[in-house]
Amino acid sequence: MSRLEGRVAVVTGGGTGIGKAICLQFAREGADVIVASNVEAQAEEVAAEVRALGREGVAYNIDVTDVEAVNTMATAVSERFGKTDILVTSAGVMGARAFLTDTPVEEWKKTIEVNLNAGFYCIKAFLPGMLERDAGRIITISSISGKLPAALNSDYSASKHGVIGLTKALALELGILRKNGITANAICPGSVETPMIDQITDHFVQSGKQSREEFRKKSIASKNIQRRLLDPEEIASMAAYLASDEARGVTGQAINVCAGTVLF
Numbered sequence: 062m063s064r065l066e067g068r069v070a071v072v073t074g075g076g077t078g079i080g081k082a083i084c085l086q087f088a089r090e091g092a093d094v095i096v097a098s099n100v101e102a103q104a105e106e107v108a109a110e111v112r113a114l115g116r117e118g119v120a121y122n123i124d125v126t127d128v129e130a131v132n133t134m135a136t137a138v139s140e141r142f143g144k145t146d147i148l149v150t151s152a153g154v155m156g157a158r159a160f161l162t163d164t165p166v167e168e169w170k171k172t173i174e175v176n177l178n179a180g181f182y183c184i185k186a187f188l189p190g191m192l193e194r195d196a197g198r199i200i201t202i203s204s205i206s207g208k209l210p211a212a213l214n215s216d217y218s219a220s221k222h223g224v225i226g227l228t229k230a231l232a233l234e235l236g237i238l239r240k241n242g243i244t245a246n247a248i249c250p251g252s253v254e255t256p257m258i259d260q261i262t263d264h265f266v267q268s269g270k271q272s273r274e275e276f277r278k279k280s281i282a283s284k285n286i287q288r289r290l291l292d293p294e295e296i297a298s299m300a301a302y303l304a305s306d307e308a309r310g311v312t313g314q315a316i317n318v319c320a321g322t323v324l325f
């Protein structure tokens with residue numbers, strides 16, 4: 062299927078997990094992909110996989126919390142490709158995993174900076190080109206924690222609620238500008254098999270009271286209707302749909318891909 066033939070996509074956090082799956086799905090559907098990550102080797106690896114699929118794959122080493130670097134990336138992509146059709150903001154961190162009173166201020170700031178502010182920096186940098194052409198797709202990666210706050214995770218929950226607010230406000234503004242060629246949507250994944258879930262598992266099984274498998278089964282998979290973790294490819298399929306022409310009427314939405322963990 063080539064729903065994204067000729068499109069140019071920038072995917073932050075593209076070196077692993079959900080971002081990586083999105084890069085590869087986009088490439089399979091015909092897009093050239095800029096794999097943006099703060100881990101150069103991972104970005105290089107995914108870019109090579111994109112090229113192996115017959116598309117242009119470019120690794121871009123960046124810390125997305127660096128506003129100047131984000132602006133430079135937007136200019137570099139524009140110079141090389143002439144446009145950006147799709148921006149996916151998937152770069153994220155897990156947060157402090159502690160009671161609010163035990164959450165260090167620096168940890169709070171980092172989570173908000175990476176998960177929320179960096180999305181704003183990226184959208185601000187890439188949107189002007191989309192506005193000029195009245196064509197584009199902004200896809201943010203929020204979380205079900207953006208709808209249903211999780212205890213011991215106030216920084217992460219706040220950041221992901223913020224991502225939904227940012228995305229919906231952007232959709233409204235695009236409407237005011239009558240830019241119907243651009244859509245803005247958030248995807249809210251449930252628990253997905255990625256390095257982030259490994260980190261959470263490591264964090265909670267440190268005490269040795271339960272095995273990794275037990276923790277995953279009892280504390281993660283049991284939270285959804287289907288009693289399972291999702292594959293990153295399931296999130297990537299939704300991203301590819303939102304990026305396609307088929308989804309031109311879908312905007313301002315926060316779409317759950319969560320095996321039924323939250324029902325709103």
Ligand SMILES: NC(=O)c1ccc[n+]([C@@H]2O[C@H](COP(=O)([O-])OP(=O)(O)OC[C@H]3O[C@@H](n4cnc5c(N)ncnc54)[C@H](O)[C@@H]3O)[C@@H](O)[C@H]2O)c1
Nearest residue numbers: 074077078079099124125151152153204250252253255257
């Ligand atoms: N895995 C899940 O269960 C799950 C559920 C809901 C939402 N999410 C969200 O999905 C997104 C992707 O997470 P994932 O599960 O694939 O985990 P992941 O850890 O594999 O991916 C996060 C990526 O972001 C990159 N990154 C982090 N900080 C960065 C920075 N400052 N600049 C550039 N890149 C940076 C990392 O290098 C990594 O590749 C995150 O926003 C996460 O919050 C994940």
